[in-house]
Amino acid sequence: MPHGPAMGLRAGQRLRRNADFRALREQGRRLDCGAFLLTWRPRSEPIMRPTRVGVVASRIAVGGAVERNRAKRRLRELFRRHQELMPPGLDLVLTARRSLNRLPFSELEQRFIHVCRQLAPARPPHV
RNA sequence: UUCGGAGCCAGGUCUUCGCUCUGUUCUUUGACCCAGCCAUGCGCGGGUAAAGCCGCGCUCUUCGAACGGAGAGGAAAGUCCGGACACCAGAGGGCAGGAUUCCCAUCGAAAGAGGGGGCACGGCGCGUCAAGGCGCCGUGACGGACAGUGUCACAGAAAACAAACCGCCCCGCGGGCAACUGCGGGGCAAGGGUGAAAAGGUGGAGCAAGAGCCCACCGCGCCGACCGGCAACGGCGGCGGCACGAAAAACCCAAUCCGGUGCAAGACUGAAUAGGGGACUCGGCGGCCCGCCGGAUAGUCCCGGGUAAGUCGCAUCCCGCCGGUCGCAGGUGCGGACAACCGCAUCGCCCGGCGCGACUGGUCCGCCUCGGCGGACCUGAGAGAAAUGAAGGCCCUCCCGCUCCGGCGGGAGACAGAAUCCGGCUUAUCGGCUCCGAAGCUA
RNA sequence: GCGGGCGUAGUACAGCGGUAGUAUGCGUGGUUCCCAACCAUGAGACGGGGUUUCGACUACCCCCGCCCGCA
Numbered sequence: 001m002p003h004g005p006a007m008g009l010r011a012g013q014r015l016r017r018n019a020d021f022r023a024l025r026e027q028g029r030r031l032d033c034g035a036f037l038l039t040w041r042p043r044s045e046p047i048m049r050p051t052r053v054g055v056v057a058s059r060i061a062v063g064g065a066v067e068r069n070r071a072k073r074r075l076r077e078l079f080r081r082h083q084e085l086m087p088p089g090l091d092l093v094l095t096a097r098r099s100l101n102r103l104p105f106s107e108l109e110q111r112f113i114h115v116c117r118q119l120a121p122a123r124p125p126h127v
Numbered sequence: 128u129u130c131g132g133a134g135c136c137a138g139g140u141c142u143u144c145g146c147u148c149u150g151u152u153c154u155u156u157g158a159c160c161c162a163g164c165c166a167u168g169c170g171c172g173g174g175u176a177a178a179g180c181c182g183c184g185c186u187c188u189u190c191g192a193a194c195g196g197a198g199a200g201g202a203a204a205g206u207c208c209g210g211a212c213a214c215c216a217g218a219g220g221g222c223a224g225g226a227u228u229c230c231c232a233u234c235g236a237a238a239g240a241g242g243g244g245g246c247a248c249g250g251c252g253c254g255u256c257a258a259g260g261c262g263c264c265g266u267g268a269c270g271g272a273c274a275g276u277g278u279c280a281c282a283g284a285a286a287a288c289a290a291a292c293c294g295c296c297c298c299g300c301g302g303g304c305a306a307c308u309g310c311g312g313g314g315c316a317a318g319g320g321u322g323a324a325a326a327g328g329u330g331g332a333g334c335a336a337g338a339g340c341c342c343a344c345c346g347c348g349c350c351g352a353c354c355g356g357c358a359a360c361g362g363c364g365g366c367g368g369c370a371c372g373a374a375a376a377a378c379c380c381a382a383u384c385c386g387g388u389g390c391a392a393g394a395c396u397g398a399a400u401a402g403g404g405g406a407c408u409c410g411g412c413g414g415c416c417c418g419c420c421g422g423a424u425a426g427u428c429c430c431g432g433g434u435a436a437g438u439c440g441c442a443u444c445c446c447g448c449c450g451g452u453c454g455c456a457g458g459u460g461c462g463g464a465c466a467a468c469c470g471c472a473u474c475g476c477c478c479g480g481c482g483c484g485a486c487u488g489g490u491c492c493g494c495c496u497c498g499g500c501g502g503a504c505c506u507g508a509g510a511g512a513a514a515u516g517a518a519g520g521c522c523c524u525c526c527c528g529c530u531c532c533g534g535c536g537g538g539a540g541a542c543a544g545a546a547u548c549c550g551g552c553u554u555a556u557c558g559g560c561u562c563c564g565a566a567g568c569u570a
Numbered sequence: 571g572c573g574g575g576c577g578u579a580g581u582a583c584a585g586c587g588g589u590a591g592u593a594u595g596c597g598u599g600g601u602u603c604c605c606a607a608c609c610a611u612g613a614g615a616c617g618g619g620g621u622u623u624c625g626a627c628u629a630c631c632c633c634c635g636c637c638c639g640c641a
Binding site: 070 | 144145146203204511512513516517518542543544
């Protein structure tokens with residue numbers, strides 16, 4: 001992001017491969033945030049890369065296709081609005097829980113900011 | 128106002144921050160492979176001993192930026208039908224399997240849809256002793272049960288070439304004063320009872336008692352070369368006293384139609400690793416070459432199959448003229464045990480043009496006219512762990528609470544999310560609008 | 571996305587169109603000093619809705635839920 005605060009969320013910042021999701025599921029560390037579950041692990045390349053994110057919303061946890069789309073959009077929006085708080089060089093998966101679509105967005109934002117601060121000292125950005 | 132039917136809409140708007148695709152301009156990266164290595168996208172011009180050097184333009188690719196444009200549904204759903212499209216199979220025909228099923232015409236590519244008619248059943252009204260009949264409304268997967276096979280439990284005497292428990296009646300013998308009754312023989316099928324269904328119905332005549340035994344009306348079956356109707360079918364006439372029961376949404380039969388698989392179809396590109404094949408190096412036979420043999424090894428190069436992955440399929444369409452860009456050189460046969468590879472033969476080609484094929488052109492209105500012209504038809508999503516959103520303000524609709532009747536506060540806004548496309552069917556659905564029909568109220 | 575199959579007691583399965591069974595589990599009683607085993611006995615189900623039929627777990631249609639395959 002060459003200018004301004006990084007607010008975008010392009011295709012290069014999203015997890016797109018089944019292998020990436022499988023690696024997160026097998027090796028990632030999990031943080032329970034109530035309405036959603038955050039799984040993370042450092043990216044395999046040693047060179048610093050931007051943090052990538054993937055979202056998961058299952059039908060049994062959230063509901064039908066409309067609710068699943070809505071949950072995934074809200075999770076992506078959370079990351080997009082607050083990605084500057086997240087240390088770089090990670091792969092994340094945000095998994096929706098049943099209560100996600102019932103909570104107001106401001107509540108989710110507070111929880112996400114909290115978990116970002118939790119994650120930042122655990123893995124400081126090596127500049 | 129209520130009910131029914133048909134059609135349409137699917138909260139609106141503004142601001143900020145975002146996503147996917149796309150147009151223009153600018154910007155970043157790069158230009159498969161082969162010709163020993165590195166380098167060289169294309170064209171034009173310059174420059175040089177020769178250049179891979181320099182400049183300009185263009186094509187594709189790629190990281191971004193700015194300004195524009197487009198961006199979920201009526202069901203996108205269920206995947207129940209039909210088609211397009213793709214691959215596989217296939218001379219033709221048959222079997223198996225599946226679908227459809229009163230008649231007529233219409234729309235449609237087909238599925239299907241709506242319309243009219245017929246028949247059956249149900250409800251209401253009129254009518255009848257009762258039925259038959261007439262009228263209105265509704266419902267119907269509505270071909271065939273004399274082509275065949277099988278089924279009809281329980282109850283009941285009897286359940287499909289009917290049968291006789293109770294019962295009714297007559298005769299004989301016995302008992303009793305009698306009413307009646309016991310036994311035996313015979314007649315009957317009206318009544319009772321069972322059942323989903325008991326083998327025509329009602330009325331009369333008749334009889335010992337009864338019965339289509341007979342008669343009238345109705346119903347039913349068969350026949351008709353008759354009448355009406357395109358037909359389904361209806362009517363009429365004759366014959367038969369009268370079973371021929373139900374169920375094909377049991378198997379089945381008849382008629383008509385249907386190849387299979389599905390975009391995860393399929394086409395192309397294609398690493399790494401493993402494995403396969405070939406050539407050379409290698410070992411053996413040889414003084415050497417050709418050739419032949421070997422492989423349990425190693426190396427180099429090549430080849431096809433093929434995995435991950437990627438691209439296309441895939442995003443309005445059609446016609447004519449004009450313009451632009453791209454493509455158009457290998458094919459066939461034989462031989463070498465052979466797919467690559469090699470050799471030979473044969474047909475054809477090389478530059479340009481014509482021609483053929485593909486792609487492209489436009490997006491608020493008006494004017495200027497440079498971003499092509501004219502016409503028809505219609506409005507246009509194309510993602511890929513999968514875009515079409517998030518937050519806030521105002522308005523609209525509904526609900527709740529408060530009210531000084533002006534309003535104020537809070538909450539809610541249905542069902543539901545494209546995945547190759549199109550046409551139907553079914554299911555879910557807050558509310559609103561228009562039209563038609565019926566009933567009620569008011570004037 | 572495309573295609574195929576299955577729903578019966580708590581569980582695993584049977585069930586030519588006619589009273590829904592079997593095993594195990596559960597309850598009660600007996601046996602035993604107690605438990606297990608054993609004996610006796612009892613409760614408990616056709617995923618919903620409609621159609622055909624005298625009658626549907628069964629046939630037909632529509633929903634709901636679950637499972638499997640296909641690059």
